[in-house]
Amino acid sequence: MIRFLLGVLVAxxxxxxxxxxxxxxxxxxxxxxxxxxIHLPAEKWFPVNExxxxxxxxxxxxxxxxxxxxxxxxxxxxxxxxxxxxxxxxPKTNVSTTRVVLTGKTEAGEPLRYAAxxxxxxxxxxxxxGGAMAGIITxxxxxxxxxxxxxxxxxxxxxxxxxxxVVGSSDHAxxxxxxxxxxxTLHNIEFVGDGASIKLSAFTGETAEIDMSTxxxxxxxxxxxVIVSEDGQHSCDVGAIQGPVKVPAGTYSIVGGVLGLGSHRxxxxxxxxxxxxxxxxxxxxFDWGGPIASEFQFARRGNQVQFSPDHIWYYGRAGxxxxxxxxxxxxxxxxxxxxxxxxVLEVAILPGSC
Numbered sequence: 045m046i047r048f049l050l051g052v053l054v055a056x057x058x059x060x061x062x063x064x065x066x067x068x069x070x071x072x073x074x075x076x077x078x079x080x081x082i083h084l085p086a087e088k089w090f091p092v093n094e095x096x097x098x099x100x101x102x103x104x105x106x107x108x109x110x111x112x113x114x115x116x117x118x119x120x121x122x123x124x125x126x127x128x129x130x131x132x133x134x135p136k137t138n139v140s141t142t143r144v145v146l147t148g149k150t151e152a153g154e155p156l157r158y159a160a161x162x163x164x165x166x167x168x169x170x171x172x173x174g175g176a177m178a179g180i181i182t183x184x185x186x187x188x189x190x191x192x193x194x195x196x197x198x199x200x201x202x203x204x205x206x207x208x209x210v211v212g213s214s215d216h217a218x219x220x221x222x223x224x225x226x227x228x229t230l231h232n233i234e235f236v237g238d239g240a241s242i243k244l245s246a247f248t249g250e251t252a253e254i255d256m257s258t259x260x261x262x263x264x265x266x267x268x269x270v271i272v273s274e275d276g277q278h279s280c281d282v283g284a285i286q287g288p289v290k291v292p293a294g295t296y297s298i299v300g301g302v303l304g305l306g307s308h309r310x311x312x313x314x315x316x317x318x319x320x321x322x323x324x325x326x327x328x329x330f331d332w333g334g335p336i337a338s339e340f341q342f343a344r345r346g347n348q349v350q351f352s353p354d355h356i357w358y359y360g361r362a363g364x365x366x367x368x369x370x371x372x373x374x375x376x377x378x379x380x381x382x383x384x385x386x387x388v389l390e391v392a393i394l395p396g397s398c
Contacts, residue, residue: 067245068182069236070190072201076145076159076175082193083216084208085270085279085299089163089170090197096171098158098199101149108169113140115162115169121148131164140164143174154238158199177201181211181244184227188212190242192220202235205276212284216268216302219279223247223292230290250324253288254296261333261361262303264310269301271320293324298364315365332362340378351378351392 090097092115095105100121107118109125116125131140146158159174176191188211192201195208195217207220223230230247260266260283269283274295282289283301297319301312322328337359342351358366380390 067243069241069243070179070181071241072177072179072192072239074157074175075178075191076157078143080161080174081215082176082191082208082210083268083302084193084195085217085219085268086195086208087172088195088197089172091167092162092169092171096146096160097197098146099151100146100156101151101153106146110169113164115142115144117144117146119144119146121146121156129162131162152238171197173197176210177239179242181226188226191217193217195220200239202239205272205279214268214281214284216270216281216284218270218281219272219276219299221279222277223280225280225285225290228290230292247292250293251290252293252322252324253290253327254282254320254322254330255288255328256282256330256332257286259329259331259333261335264303264305264308267302267304267309269312270299271296272299274319288327291322293322293326296320296322301364303366303369310369311367313365313367314363315359316363318363330362332360332364334360336360336366338378342380 092108094109095107097105100106102121102123106121107123107125109116111128113131115129117127117129118125119127127144129142129144131142133140141161141163143159143161146156146160148156150156157175160171161174162169162171164170173194176193178189178191181188181190191210193208193210194201196203196206201207202220204220204222208217209220210217211224211226222233224233224244225231226244230251231244232247234243234245235241236243254271256269256271257266266283268281270279270281271291272279273292274297278292278294279299280289280291282291298312298314298317300314303310303312320328320330339357339359340351341355358369360366378392379388380392381388
């Protein structure tokens, strides 16, 4: 195991405020996105197989049929394959991608519109949500956009702890939460009627504060750090806000996060982190980031020791795990020591480090 310093954080300040009134009803309208830029905290892709399983007035899915490299769709749910979707190949990943917008009626007879992203790789065709229910929260500092995404792909947008939402101008989503901080005040979120609107009202339960941005050690910018309560009902992107963030008191875990340095992105996972217990009235400065520890798997081939960049794992000081990270400048040195004597047997570096 070796250790090397990530550096000191240069963080972007991002915060939002919340409702000028004690309560507010926010109307939501479905929007599809031709270009998808939202980073979901627990993104899933679902197999297309013979259809996209979104219930509508005509059945429990929209039918799909493979035709060569293209897909034929029943886009309006009437049982007839009415459109052929041709794939677009991404030259960087060699993955075929495209999108489709499904329309029709809900089982209750209301208009239905649902966008799906499509991709084809070694596993075949898969789909993921390509739209969101969007609205505007009235705040003292100005309008605050909110977007709710059907992350679990069941056609509904009210699954707390499973769906996702973005509050503010960021493209990094948190899990759909029953609470949100606006105007430095914690508010409840409640769906109204058929889910076409939400109601925000003042949260009156016990709260705690957590700061995960100030004490994060890295040369990169902490773009996102999503936590979720153990019951899945409360979530917050605490990494996107500089300084303390107010959340309902309870026990939380990290769902994931993102670091950015220029165009490069590094994913953060919970790894070996212990749950965060945030007691009522407490204020916690969470110390994490560099220096990090690297662990790797190797094999002996005669008098050589071989290992691959695909079998190296990076952990931060709090046990969080990093993926897709490359050191700046030259590669770190991986030293292989004799377990009994401590003598260095081999020193290896990764080629092409950046």
